[in-house]
Amino acid sequence: MSANEPVSDKQKKIHERVRSLILQSSDKITQNIQVSTGRIINTRIKKIESFKGAGGKTYVIEAALSTSLAGEVDGGIVLKFANDLDAEVDNAKKLAQLLTLRQADWDHWKKNHELGKRIKPFPDKVFAPDVIHVIPEVKALILEFLSGYIPLLQFSGKPADRWGYAGYALARLHGSKRQKTDVQLYSPVFKFLKTCIDEKILNYWIEVLEQSLGGVEFVHGDSHLSNLLISPMKIAWIDAILLPKLDRMDDVGYILSHAIQEYVADNIGISIDDSKLIYSITHSWVPLILTTYKQTYDISQIYSRLPLDFFIGSHLIIRAELWEKDIAAVLTRLGENFINEMPISKMLE
Numbered sequence: 650m651s652a653n654e655p656v657s658d659k660q661k662k663i664h665e666r667v668r669s670l671i672l673q674s675s676d677k678i679t680q681n682i683q684v685s686t687g688r689i690i691n692t693r694i695k696k697i698e699s700f701k702g703a704g705g706k707t708y709v710i711e712a713a714l715s716t717s718l719a720g721e722v723d724g725g726i727v728l729k730f731a732n733d734l735d736a737e738v739d740n741a742k743k744l745a746q747l748l749t750l751r752q753a754d755w756d757h758w759k760k761n762h763e764l765g766k767r768i769k770p771f772p773d774k775v776f777a778p779d780v781i782h783v784i785p786e787v788k789a790l791i792l793e794f795l796s797g798y799i800p801l802l803q804f805s806g807k808p809a810d811r812w813g814y815a816g817y818a819l820a821r822l823h824g825s826k827r828q829k830t831d832v833q834l835y836s837p838v839f840k841f842l843k844t845c846i847d848e849k850i851l852n853y854w855i856e857v858l859e860q861s862l863g864g865v866e867f868v869h870g871d872s873h874l875s876n877l878l879i880s881p882m883k884i885a886w887i888d889a890i891l892l893p894k895l896d897r898m899d900d901v902g903y904i905l906s907h908a909i910q911e912y913v914a915d916n917i918g919i920s921i922d923d924s925k926l927i928y929s930i931t932h933s934w935v936p937l938i939l940t941t942y943k944q945t946y947d948i949s950q951i952y953s954r955l956p957l958d959f960f961i962g963s964h965l966i967i968r969a970e971l972w973e974k975d976i977a978a979v980l981t982r983l984g985e986n987f988i989n990e991m992p993i994s995k996m997l998e
């Protein structure tokens with residue numbers, strides 16, 4: 650939106666409504682701004698971006714906030730219209746609480762451990778934006794706007810750092826508690842996979858999961874590179890589904906399968922060499938993500954066999970359903986390869 654564009658009546662109404670929401674929630678909007686700002690006296694909307702997700706529509710509204718003590722500061726709100734408002738609010742609040750607890754665990758852990766050199770450069774604080782306001786009449790919630798953050802997907806540094814961030818941020822979300830994975834919760838997944846994977850192989854993976862101590866209080870459940878926002882000082886997770894008692898490698902497999910899906914969709918016109926792609930995932934992305942994950946907590950005691958091939962494969966096969974048939978065929982083929990051939994387990998042997 651530039652200053653010269655004509656503004657329609659509808660846009661004016663939206664701006665007025667957003668302005669009044671910002672003024673109403675003044676205290677909460679400014680609580681995380683480092684300088685002392687006083688109250689928001691006025692706002693000027695600078696940019697509105699919209700995103701359409703499965704759960705509803707999100708507007709990221711950036712504004713210049715005129716404050717009583719600090720003059721004009723950058724800020725904003727995130728306005729999320731949710732199909733299931735109660736679940737959306739509940740998940741956002743739970744995610745923020747969970748990460749506050751994990752931050753306390755982490756502060757404690759650091760007292761007795763030296764930070765590995767690969768994770769030292771990453772921000773110490775991992776958190777989630779607060780829910781500022783709920784508007785049931787229009788099924789919307791307002792979340793704290795994180796100024797100066799970019800989604801990890803847009804990170805333009807080295808690929809090594811991108812996967813490093815992902816592994817570090819996931820490990821910080823999962824924490825260091827050791828508990829069994831609730832394999833029963835994966836019954837629908839195994840039932841679904843029966844249509845394309847041999848039963849003996851599925852039984853092998855069930856046994857691996859039964860032995861796993863990689864269970865966590867919650868997995869993120871939608872852990873892809875656009876749901877992880879980074880800044881020089883802090884990392885934020887957003888948009889979680891929070892599924893309890895699942896396996897930590899589920900989220901690691903999910904983030905990888907999501908990136909594989911994007912790669913396949915972008916390259917479907919060119920021919921995709923399965924074995925080259927699997928080789929580069931196994932020998933580049935996976936070690937990068939696992940290195941920072943492992944430096945955060947020692948997970949070598951948790952798994953005698955790592956279920957990562959299974960999770961990448963199952964997420965790829967499930968994702969295939971969402972795509973048109975050419976892309977779906979490649980995703981299914983790759984998924985079957987991970988589950989049947991276990992290239993990551995073989996590499997780690």
Ligand SMILES: Nc1ncnc2c1ncn2[C@@H]1O[C@H](COP(=O)(O)OP(=O)(O)O)[C@@H](O)[C@H]1O
Binds near residue numbers: 700701709793794887
């Ligand atoms: N609190 C926030 N601060 C800044 N940007 C945000 C915030 N929450 C979301 N965004 C931006 O909006 C995008 C969509 O938000 P998200 O909650 O993930 O909704 P969706 O359900 O559409 O994926 C994110 O990928 C991010 O770029």
Ligand SMILES: [Mg+2]
Binds near residue numbers: 875
């Ligand atoms: Mg999202």
